[in-house]
Amino acid sequence: xxxxxxxxxxxxxxxxxxxxxxxxxxxxxxxxxxxxxxxxxxxxxxxxxxxxxxxxxxxxxxxxxxxxxxxxxxxxxxxxxxxxxxxxxxxxxxxxxxxxxxxxxxxxxxxxxxxxxxxxxxxxxxxxxxxxxxxxxxxxxxxxxxxxxxxxxxxxxxxxxxxxxxxxxxxxxxxxxxxxxxxxxxxxxxxxxxxxxxxxxxxxxxxxxxxxxxxxxxxxxxxxxxxxxxxxxxxxxxxxxxxxxxxxxxxxxxxxxxxxxxxxxxx
Amino acid sequence: xxxxxxxxxxxxxxxxxxxxxxxxxxxxxxxxxxxxxxxxxxxxxxxxxxxxxxxxxxxxxxxxxxxxxxxxxxxxxxxxxxxxxxxxxxxxxxxxxxxxxxxxxxxxxxxxxxxxxxxxxxxxxxxxxxxxxxxxxxxxxxxxxxxxxxxxxxxxxxxxxxxxxxxxxxxxxxxxxxxxxxxxxxxxxxxxxxxxxxxxxxxxxxxxxxxxxxxxxxxxxxxxxxxxxxxxxxxxxxxxxxxxxxxxxxxxxxxxxxxxxxxxxxxxxxxxxxxxxxxxxxxxxxxxxxxxxxxxxxxxxxxxxxxxxxxxxxxxxxxxxxxxxxxxxxxxxxxxxxxx
Numbered sequence: 300x301x302x303x304x305x306x307x308x309x310x311x312x313x314x315x316x317x318x319x320x321x322x323x324x325x326x327x328x329x330x331x332x333x334x335x336x337x338x339x340x341x342x343x344x345x346x347x348x349x350x351x352x353x354x355x356x357x358x359x360x361x362x363x364x365x366x367x368x369x370x371x372x373x374x375x376x377x378x379x380x381x382x383x384x385x386x387x388x389x390x391x392x393x394x395x396x397x398x399x400x401x402x403x404x405x406x407x408x409x410x411x412x413x414x415x416x417x418x419x420x421x422x423x424x425x426x427x428x429x430x431x432x433x434x435x436x437x438x439x440x441x442x443x444x445x446x447x448x449x450x451x452x453x454x455x456x457x458x459x460x461x462x463x464x465x466x467x468x469x470x471x472x473x474x475x476x477x478x479x480x481x482x483x484x485x486x487x488x489x490x491x492x493x494x495x496x497x498x499x500x501x502x503x504x505x506x507x508x509x510x511x512x513x514x515x516x517x518x519x520x521x522x523x524x525x526x527x528x529x530x531x532x533x534x535x536x537x538x539x540x541x542x543x544x545x546x547x548x549x550x551x552x553x554x555x556x557x558x559x560x561x562x563x564x565x566x
Numbered sequence: 567x568x569x570x571x572x573x574x575x576x577x578x579x580x581x582x583x584x585x586x587x588x589x590x591x592x593x594x595x596x597x598x599x600x601x602x603x604x605x606x607x608x609x610x611x612x613x614x615x616x617x618x619x620x621x622x623x624x625x626x627x628x629x630x631x632x633x634x635x636x637x638x639x640x641x642x643x644x645x646x647x648x649x650x651x652x653x654x655x656x657x658x659x660x661x662x663x664x665x666x667x668x669x670x671x672x673x674x675x676x677x678x679x680x681x682x683x684x685x686x687x688x689x690x691x692x693x694x695x696x697x698x699x700x701x702x703x704x705x706x707x708x709x710x711x712x713x714x715x716x717x718x719x720x721x722x723x724x725x726x727x728x729x730x731x732x733x734x735x736x737x738x739x740x741x742x743x744x745x746x747x748x749x750x751x752x753x754x755x756x757x758x759x760x761x762x763x764x765x766x767x768x769x770x771x772x773x774x775x776x777x778x779x780x781x782x783x784x785x786x787x788x789x790x791x792x793x794x795x796x797x798x799x800x801x802x803x804x805x806x807x808x809x810x811x812x813x814x815x816x817x818x819x820x821x822x823x824x825x826x827x828x829x830x831x832x833x834x835x836x837x838x839x840x841x842x843x844x845x846x847x848x849x850x851x852x853x854x855x856x857x858x859x860x861x862x863x864x865x866x867x868x869x870x871x872x873x874x875x876x877x878x879x880x881x882x883x884x885x886x887x888x889x890x891x892x893x894x895x896x897x898x899x900x901x902x903x904x905x906x
Contacts, residue, residue: 347796348795349792369798369800372798373798374798376796384793386788389843390843406779407781409574409846410570
């Protein structure tokens, strides 16, 4: 589905990402993890053509993304951002979600087609915010806003969904709700998901494979069991952890070790 | 029928009707008021009456020009606020008007009108505006990308430099020139050259069509540049095209009528409060509303203290500002009823 080959990329000739190679299968749920500044968001921005790669290529469905038109690419890849821009807060949820149909509009086409409306309706329904459709975004809670952003991305009818820390500002209830929703979309629609997560335990629970970045390079790539081991995490994040098996899913569970306890166990 | 289409048609009809009413009202009143009945039958009667020449040679040209300039400035305002995503930006923020004013100042001081024997102001004004646009664009674009914050800062600086240079010229120029400079800068819609008025109208009409071509892009921009790109907009190209286009629209208006402030700032906000954020209807409604607003202000400017004529920019500021603040304070109310 998506293949990144020898990607080197950065800002103003400082190369943040160096020689990145990986493949994502159709319908896969891939997590990208790594410390701050390791290049997670940069990688996402390269895939969406926000940044031009210095070297290497990114191949989507057998075709280099540089050979896609902007609209054509937007009909394949949708991005879920962290928050709604303040300039868009006056829109109603429905208007906001309908913006996701822009890649399908023609010039001078001002009205939504029936199909546009149906798709927006479905996106609102599956994200559970249909009842809020006529309300302004500004009045919604953080979790509801995140649902609206996902609904807008779904209105693009993408094959690949990219998410940049979609759960950062949410409580645990909403974190689970959002990730369950994404997993459901992944399973039911064969949607390929590439998601950046900071919370290693959420990454462990939901992702089939993890890509661990360190200093702009791939440090490890594999199943959560392969990547989330205590030597790897301590090396990359520079902090002590204890990795256990989750009693619920038997996936790796990363426990943090605060300084006080470190000293106590030494003593 | 589609609800959105219905909403749009209602607004377009309403505003067109109001525009027509304001236009007719403006034709009627003035130093000699002519009843509306006479105006309607006027085109059929004798061409050599005083009424005929008052209406067709004095009032109608002003109304048409006010419509064109008001409309073009408002559309430019919508575009600028759209790409900068900044509610304080207006067509004059980026130094376009400063460039035009500087051009005109120089031509007044060097008496170019007398040397060439015809009214050179629109031409030098437009050249000045072009030069300002060109410089701002050149300075703020780097490696093929146009950074919005750079553009804004460069534009504001350009504006300051131009106005300082104008003040310098005013400080050292003679009294008669000073008078000309001040009058031009304050802006006026008194223009007797039909050719120029027709050009201004053509620019405004082209302005609305071309801007509608970009309506979807502007909608996408309201989410931010990166999000717009995710929605399949060629952000860099669109930004450049829209900047140049809106600047040209502004430059053309300023060079015909001088610096008439406030229209391009206040009308887009005002219209947005009522018709919503979709740039399709926002552009059309702003064009109509801006035209109507300027006709109204110009009518006030020439009648309030008649026979003394006030600068129209004074009226746009006072009327527009007051109305805007009033509606801003009532906005909760308006949005509330709309949401229910």
